[in-house]
Amino acid sequence: MKFSGFMNVYQLDDMSWEYQFGDKSLKAQTLKELEVLVSLYGLKWRILDKDLVEKSIEIDKNNVTGFLNVYKKDDYWYYRNSNLKSHSLEVLKKKVLSENLEWKETDKELAYKNWKLDLRKFKK
Numbered sequence: 001m002k003f004s005g006f007m008n009v010y011q012l013d014d015m016s017w018e019y020q021f022g023d024k025s026l027k028a029q030t031l032k033e034l035e036v037l038v039s040l041y042g043l044k045w046r047i048l049d050k051d052l053v054e055k056s057i058e059i060d061k062n063n064v065t066g067f068l069n070v071y072k073k074d075d076y077w078y079y080r081n082s083n084l085k086s087h088s089l090e091v092l093k094k095k096v097l098s099e100n101l102e103w104k105e106t107d108k109e110l111a112y113k114n115w116k117l118d119l120r121k122f123k124k
Helices: 031-040 050-062 089-098 108-123
Strands: 009-011 017-021 024-028 070-073 076-079
Touching (some): 009 050, 024 031, 031 050, 076 089
Antiparallel strands (some): 009 017, 017 024
């Protein structure tokens, strides 16, 4: 868990975000989604460390893959809330589908770009 620079907001190991208040928390896959949740609950969304916030926003922006529940960390692709991971998106997709989990594109253009870049890595 890493501090994000926002008050009460931390990045979890699965690259999602958590807002902690008391013994409760709100979780979302992106900072924007979390900010909306926090405001819906009438909680405060404040910046405590501007430099760290900028880094967190950059990490969040660069970790969008175009696939639902898929994120990249180090050299692996992961499927959120599971133990599934792979160096290859194609292999991860097969693992996800074999577990009867949902494989869905959230951004067709971005998903296509990531898919092609990933395939090129293995075609060398």
